[in-house]
Amino acid sequence: xxxxxxxxxxxxxxxxxxxxxxxxxxxxxxxxxxxxxxxxxxxxxxxxxxxxxxxxxxxxxxxxxxxxxxxxxxxxxxxxxxxxxxxxxxxxxxxxxxxxxxxxxxxxxxxxxxxxxxxxxxxxxxxxxxxxxxxxxxxxxxxxxxxxxxxxxxxxxxxxxxxxxxxxxxxxxxxxx
Numbered sequence: 001x002x003x004x005x006x007x008x009x010x011x012x013x014x015x016x017x018x019x020x021x022x023x024x025x026x027x028x029x030x031x032x033x034x035x036x037x038x039x040x041x042x043x044x045x046x047x048x049x050x051x052x053x054x055x056x057x058x059x060x061x062x063x064x065x066x067x068x069x070x071x072x073x074x075x076x077x078x079x080x081x082x083x084x085x086x087x088x089x090x091x092x093x094x095x096x097x098x099x100x101x102x103x104x105x106x107x108x109x110x111x112x113x114x115x116x117x118x119x120x121x122x123x124x125x126x127x128x129x130x131x132x133x134x135x136x137x138x139x140x141x142x143x144x145x146x147x148x149x150x151x152x153x154x155x156x157x158x159x160x161x162x163x164x165x166x167x168x169x170x171x172x173x174x175x176x177x
Contacts, residue, residue, distance in 0.1 A: 010168040014077040015041070017134040018166060021080050024130045025123035031115035032089050037123055038154050042079040042163075050079060050163070053147035069143040069165075075173050076165040079144060080127065083154045083161035084120040086112035110159070117160055124162060137167045139174040 018041040025039050042050060051073040058066035073079060086109075088102035096114035099105040105113060124140060131138040144163025148154065154161065167173050 011077065013134060014136060014166050014168055015043070017131055017136050018078045018080050020134070021127035021130045021164065024126040025082055028119075028123040028126040030119045030123075034089065035119075036085040036087055036116055037120065038081075038083040038085075038158050039123075040081050040153070042081060042148075042153075043077075047073065047076070047079050050144055050147045050151065050153075053151055054143050057143070057147060057150070063143070066143040066146075069139075069141050072139065072167075072173055073141070073144060073163075073165050075169075076167045078166045079141075080164045080166065081145065081148050081153065081161060082120060082124050082127065082164070083145070083149070083158035084112075084116045085155075085157040086110070086116050086159045087157075088113045089115050112160060120160055120162070124164065128164060131164065131166060137169070137172040137174055139165050141165055 022039045022041060025037060030037070051070045054066045054070035054073065057063060058070065088105050091102050094101060097105050097111060099108065102113070105111060128138055128140065141163045144165065145161035148163060149158070149161045165174070
């Protein structure tokens with residue numbers, strides 16, 4: 001007799017959903033069809049290390065929300081990270097980043113192109129809709145993104161990052177925080 005108990009089923013479902021979330025983000029629309037997206041699924045010890053970094057950042061910068069989010073992440077089954085580099089779209093007419101055009105913006109490499117966070121938001125929105133389709137509780141965490149950036153999880157050109165924590169439990173761990 002083969003039995004898969006609820007805990008095992010939940011682990012498999014979370015992992016499958018996390019991978020599907022990455023696919024949804026990759027296929028989400030991007031400005032001019034150009035992707036600056038980076039994504040990865042984080043489990044186990046690496047997820048716990050990110051939670052520990054969030055706790056350290058909470059103490060260093062006096063950010064109670066980072067501590068709250070770290071405790072949520074410790075109890076979550078997975079984390080999916082989404083990041084973006086801040087490269088221009090090579091437009092002659094735009095100015096939405098505050099500079100006259102992309103040529104002027106390139107003189108300021110640490111300033112994001114306005115399309116980068118927009119594309120990232122659309123990709124994350126697409127990803128969390130997949131988590132919802134799987135009926136997996138999730139929370140978008142700026143704090144996890146900050147920890148991941150400071151830990152060097154993505155290449156150096158990734159300057160914007162968010163994490164999406166995933167949990168399957170009898171009560172949503174991301175509410176009553």
